[in-house]
Amino acid sequence: MNGYSLLTQAMVYLAAGVVSVPIAKRLGLGSVLGYLIAGVLVGPFALNLVGPEGDILKFGEFGVVILLFLIGLEVRPALLWRMRTAIFGVGTAQLLATAALVGAGSLAFGLDWRLGFATGLILALSSTAIVLQSLEEKDMRQGPVGEASFGVLLFQDLAVIPLFALLPLLAPVGGPPAPSPHEASLVEQLPIWGRALAQLGAIAAVIVGGRYLTRPMFRFIAAARLREIFTASALLLVVAVAALMELVGLSPALGAFLAGVVLAESEFRRELETDIEPFRGLLLGLFFITVGAGLDLGLVSAHPLEILAAVVGLIVLKTLAMYAAGRLFRSPHRVALTTAVGLAQGGEFAFVLLGFVVGAHVMGEELARLLTAVVAVSMAATPLVTAAYEKLVLSRQEDLAEPERLPFDEGDPDVIVAGFGRFGQIATRLLLANNFKVVLLENSIEQIEVLRRFGWRVHYGDASRIDLLRTAGAEKAKLLLVAIDDRDKATEMVAAARAAFPKIAIFARAYDRRHAYELIKTPDVAVERETFESALNYGRRALLKLGLSERRANRAAALFREQDLALWKELAPIAGEEDRYVMASRDSRETTEKVLRAEMARIAAEEDGEAADALAAAKAAAKSDRVEPDKEPV
Numbered sequence: 001m002n003g004y005s006l007l008t009q010a011m012v013y014l015a016a017g018v019v020s021v022p023i024a025k026r027l028g029l030g031s032v033l034g035y036l037i038a039g040v041l042v043g044p045f046a047l048n049l050v051g052p053e054g055d056i057l058k059f060g061e062f063g064v065v066i067l068l069f070l071i072g073l074e075v076r077p078a079l080l081w082r083m084r085t086a087i088f089g090v091g092t093a094q095l096l097a098t099a100a101l102v103g104a105g106s107l108a109f110g111l112d113w114r115l116g117f118a119t120g121l122i123l124a125l126s127s128t129a130i131v132l133q134s135l136e137e138k139d140m141r142q143g144p145v146g147e148a149s150f151g152v153l154l155f156q157d158l159a160v161i162p163l164f165a166l167l168p169l170l171a172p173v174g175g176p177p178a179p180s181p182h183e184a185s186l187v188e189q190l191p192i193w194g195r196a197l198a199q200l201g202a203i204a205a206v207i208v209g210g211r212y213l214t215r216p217m218f219r220f221i222a223a224a225r226l227r228e229i230f231t232a233s234a235l236l237l238v239v240a241v242a243a244l245m246e247l248v249g250l251s252p253a254l255g256a257f258l259a260g261v262v263l264a265e266s267e268f269r270r271e272l273e274t275d276i277e278p279f280r281g282l283l284l285g286l287f288f289i290t291v292g293a294g295l296d297l298g299l300v301s302a303h304p305l306e307i308l309a310a311v312v313g314l315i316v317l318k319t320l321a322m323y324a325a326g327r328l329f330r331s332p333h334r335v336a337l338t339t340a341v342g343l344a345q346g347g348e349f350a351f352v353l354l355g356f357v358v359g360a361h362v363m364g365e366e367l368a369r370l371l372t373a374v375v376a377v378s379m380a381a382t383p384l385v386t387a388a389y390e391k392l393v394l395s396r397q398e399d400l401a402e403p404e405r406l407p408f409d410e411g412d413p414d415v416i417v418a419g420f421g422r423f424g425q426i427a428t429r430l431l432l433a434n435n436f437k438v439v440l441l442e443n444s445i446e447q448i449e450v451l452r453r454f455g456w457r458v459h460y461g462d463a464s465r466i467d468l469l470r471t472a473g474a475e476k477a478k479l480l481l482v483a484i485d486d487r488d489k490a491t492e493m494v495a496a497a498r499a500a501f502p503k504i505a506i507f508a509r510a511y512d513r514r515h516a517y518e519l520i521k522t523p524d525v526a527v528e529r530e531t532f533e534s535a536l537n538y539g540r541r542a543l544l545k546l547g548l549s550e551r552r553a554n555r556a557a558a559l560f561r562e563q564d565l566a567l568w569k570e571l572a573p574i575a576g577e578e579d580r581y582v583m584a585s586r587d588s589r590e591t592t593e594k595v596l597r598a599e600m601a602r603i604a605a606e607e608d609g610e611a612a613d614a615l616a617a618a619k620a621a622a623k624s625d626r627v628e629p630d631k632e633p634v
Helices: 006-026 031-042 053-074 077-082 084-108 113-123 128-137 144-170 192-212 214-223 227-247 252-262 269-293 297-302 304-328 333-342 348-359 365-392 422-433 445-453 466-472 487-500 513-519 532-545 550-574 578-624
Strands: 415-418 438-442 479-482 505-510 525-529
Touching: 006 031, 006 269, 031 128, 031 269, 031 365, 053 128, 053 144, 053 227, 053 252, 053 269, 077 084, 084 113, 084 144, 084 304, 113 144, 113 348, 113 365, 128 144, 128 269, 128 333, 128 365, 144 252, 144 333, 144 348, 192 214, 192 227, 192 252, 214 227, 227 252, 227 269, 269 365, 297 304, 297 365, 304 333, 304 365, 333 365, 348 365, 415 422, 415 466, 422 438, 422 479, 438 445, 438 466, 466 487, 479 487, 487 505, 487 513, 505 513, 513 525, 513 550, 525 532, 532 550, 550 578
Parallel strands: 415 438, 415 479, 479 505, 505 525
Antiparallel strands: none
């Protein structure tokens, strides 16, 4: 590396970030632009403090690999279904519209239609790293803009795989075969069908291994109770999957994403996220530095007007395409526009694809270098563009604020309901019928759209955010009803709300008995198991159907409720001790059944006695009603 040791490079990277990022944040430019400026300064085209460009880029790509793995951990089937419109609807429309507009612009500059189409597809991709980092810094990741951006970025990441297969088809007829997109590929010399089989085999290995091998492995490691080993294992998993994908000619980042998706339903998902999250921020910062370092200042200075025009044209065309796609799928004006501006830059996968199309003889090296500079400049300009948009446009459109930023005009509420699904709706209707002021929070856009058709005024937002609860009036509200159906988030929300608002009463929806025990670890929290009362009433009605009297059925339900509540409190101290808890639960079940049988037998005896008494009384009354013939007076 031109004589630079690893320690020297690490020192330069860290020093550049430590100096540039706080200055950029203080100037209101954001951390991303600070990292990019730091990269430009220490890169090979400026001060040249860190060695060749290729070494830097390879060193920083691992940050994107970590990011894609963490995104994969969030992609659960329920999330895909809930965000299907944003991912497959808006995402597809954005990609096709951007490719068409950029391709048409390329044709206007005299490029061949194949080159124009390839350029449009490559530049249609946006930067997952930059967009998500900016959204998190602005606390917009959980809002409608965050969800729309995440859905489109997720579709773009998935689209990279078919792009590797599609782009070589745009090469001139008779050209040499397309190379593997990665230098370390072991399948480069195989025929096309051989490469396809190897890649499918690698994907299958990741899916099968992630589903059936990683859980026993993590259980074994977790039993050692050494957190650093668990962290090392999580990193090993990411690195191993990335290396496997690279060996078969696929993107390491997409391989890590696939591994994350496979593990999304694992019980170790939260632990994996927690252990890898610190590396993500550091390595993403390094990636942004590499983007800045990779900016060829010589090329930019040689063609300043061409690159400036291309960057402006790219940002404008991508903004128009994304805005049109958002409005097509009924996104509000402000949400669609804000999302479009945020996604207007080129993406990190463009660097990989540009190198790939050069090797496939779809594009010349000179044009690829020019487009690489355009993508890098557009990424560097993103913080400036979004800052200008927020200052010049958003500040004048306060009436179009995002749902979670809308002022709550209900006044000081009595109750805040977090989660307005089938559970929260019933409780809310009882409250409203008794004239309590209620603020409704829901984090599903689709659910809100349905509810508003029925006349409900529901605010969008993630109620686990303390700032949103505060805006909704939690500091003055009497009661917080936590009615969301995400067990982990409900537990986190209850703990955070209790710490932030110690005076508010909290009622929480519990999935089951164990979840209820987790919730009551937070002081002064009342819980309601979501199916307990309905199941109890269900059983009571079954007793009536089988011929029991209403008195016996009602008493059975009431006694079961009393016994269950008493035993639930009794078992709370040992809820975390599996063996003791199971044994005590079995004993308690037998005790409850004995008490119920004894009480039912007593009531049955009383009813039998009452029935006998009633029968005797009826007979006596019937006998006394018989009138004997009147005797004649003497």
